[in-house]
Every structure is written in structure tokens, then in C-alpha cells.
Amino acid sequence: MTQLCRRVVHVNVRWSILERVSVISKFFRFIWDRIVVCSLGRPSRYRRLSRRSSSPFTEVVEDASSSDEPTTTCNVCDTADQDSVTLKISLLGDCQIGKTSFVIKYVGDEQEKRSLQMTGLNLMDKTLLVQGAQISFSIWDVGGDKGSQDHVPIACKDAVAIFYMFDLTSRCTLNSVVGWYSQSRKWNQTAIPILIGTKFDDFVKLPPDLQWTIVTQARAYTKAMKATLFFSSATHNINVNKIFKFIMAKLFNLPWTVERNLTIGEPIIDF
Ligand SMILES: Nc1nc2c(ncn2[C@@H]2O[C@H](COP(=O)(O)OP(=O)(O)OP(=O)(O)O)[C@@H](O)[C@H]2O)c(=O)[nH]1
Numbered sequence: 001m002t003q004l005c006r007r008v009v010h011v012n013v014r015w016s017i018l019e020r021v022s023v024i025s026k027f028f029r030f031i032w033d034r035i036v037v038c039s040l041g042r043p044s045r046y047r048r049l050s051r052r053s054s055s056p057f058t059e060v061v062e063d064a065s066s067s068d069e070p071t072t073t074c075n076v077c078d079t080a081d082q083d084s085v086t087l088k089i090s091l092l093g094d095c096q097i098g099k100t101s102f103v104i105k106y107v108g109d110e111q112e113k114r115s116l117q118m119t120g121l122n123l124m125d126k127t128l129l130v131q132g133a134q135i136s137f138s139i140w141d142v143g144g145d146k147g148s149q150d151h152v153p154i155a156c157k158d159a160v161a162i163f164y165m166f167d168l169t170s171r172c173t174l175n176s177v178v179g180w181y182s183q184s185r186k187w188n189q190t191a192i193p194i195l196i197g198t199k200f201d202d203f204v205k206l207p208p209d210l211q212w213t214i215v216t217q218a219r220a221y222t223k224a225m226k227a228t229l230f231f232s233s234a235t236h237n238i239n240v241n242k243i244f245k246f247i248m249a250k251l252f253n254l255p256w257t258v259e260r261n262l263t264i265g266e267p268i269i270d271f
């Protein structure tokens, strides 16, 4: 064999070794990728927001329409490159208890004009900027009349929270919460349940013993539903923003909590 032939054979042997090594390394890389995918599991639904500041809401634009507490509003956000998540919330409760007024107070009049209104169902959105992440609340407000109850399944499916609302001055609307709760749970067993008493401004004018009776019943329902209870007033903007903040803090594990308030004559918060 000539010198040249010997060299060609040598190169061929080296080449076939390299090919084998490459195939083996590809195989191990494939196995490794599978292991990594399996160990990560399915992508989680909500990413934990980073804790860059002591208050999770400090980087958020203030909304002039809110007065009960610093708000978290940014109705038009130019944040295409930011993290974004949509949270669906549904509102259930009897007629004329103040559901729509509550949502309008939260989203603001301007946003309300852009809402989608169908018979028995209003859809309103509000976008917030929290610690650099864009959070959109998609709020499904179901009419309280019998004819609108067909919307309950679609309003409740995939909701992260359901607001069970009643008029604090009308005890029968509190009794109805049981029906709204059992109806909605057929379609969604995981949504965070929030019990909301509306029209607190009128409620405080009631005799104290009647107030006490309603507070006691509402607290009993809260316990049975494993819910959080808020007394609110859309007219006086009491506990409107706070409820949405509470949802956000709960979903994203933010370092923000509400304080229990069980003082009769004050807007009750219980959990
Ligand atoms: N005093 C007082 N009245 C309120 C408050 N919120 C709503 N109202 C009044 O309650 C009435 C009913 O309010 P809506 O917001 O339309 O009630 P709703 O639950 O959406 O009613 P449906 O859409 O029919 O189910 C209106 O006259 C509101 O002005 C409140 O916080 N305080």
C-alpha cells in the first residue's frame, strides 16, 4: 500500500469514528431534552411576579376615578413587549343589587363605553400594570333576572374568581347566594369565591340589630363557601379596588394582604 493509500484509509477510519460519536451524542441530547421537559411538567398557568419593590403595586399608574385606595390602573398600556396575562372574573347575584354599578366604578366610565353589552351579559375589561407585567381583567357581569341565567355556564368557565354579590339592604338577595353558588360550581370548581355585600352606604343607615343579623348570616355563608367577604359601596367607592387587588395578590402570591374588619358599622372584611 502506498503512502497515499494508507493516509486515505486512516482518514476514512477517523471519519467513521466521528460519525458514530456524533450519532451517540445526538441520541444522548435527545434523551436529556426529554428528561428536562418531563421534569418541568406542563407550563404553569400563572407566573410568579417578581418582587422588585416592597409594595407590588407601586409601579402602577394611578387612576383618578378611584378614591378608596391607591389604584392599579393603566387602561391603555403600550406594553407589547411585556409579560401579559388575562384573568377572567364573573359576577353573579340577583337583579338590581349593584353588580353593573360595581364594575363600572372599577373600570371607569371611559372603559365602560368600550364594553360589550349583550342581553343579560356585559363584558368589561381593565388592564393594569403590575411590576412590569400587564394584567387584564376580563369581567363578565351576568344579569340577575331569570332570563339571563343561561349565561352562567359561559361566564363561569375558566374564571379565576367568581364574585357572589348581594344587596346588604335586602336579605332575600343574600339568601339567593346559595343558589348562585351551587349553579356556578357546576361549571367551575376552582375559581376563588368572593362574597360581596353591596350598597354599604345604605346598609349603615339600618338599625344596628338588623345590621348585626345580616353580618352574622353573611359571615356564616363566607365560612360555608370558603370565601372572602367584603362589604362594598359603588356609590362611595368602598372596597371596590381592594377586591381586585386581593384577587391579584392571591393569584400571584404578592406580598399584599387585606386586614379583617369585623366592626359593626364599618365595611366588613372577613375570611
Ligand atoms: N345606595 C347605593 N345604590 C347603589 C349602589 N350600587 C348600585 N346602586 C343602585 O342600585 C341599582 C341597581 O344597580 P345595577 O348596577 O344596575 O344593578 P345590577 O345588579 O347590575 O342589576 P341587573 O343588571 O338587573 O342584574 C341602581 O339604581 C344603582 O344606582 C351603591 O353602592 N349604593
Ligand SMILES: [Mg+2]
Binding pocket: 099, 100, 101, 141, 142, 143, 144
Ligand atoms: Mg346589571
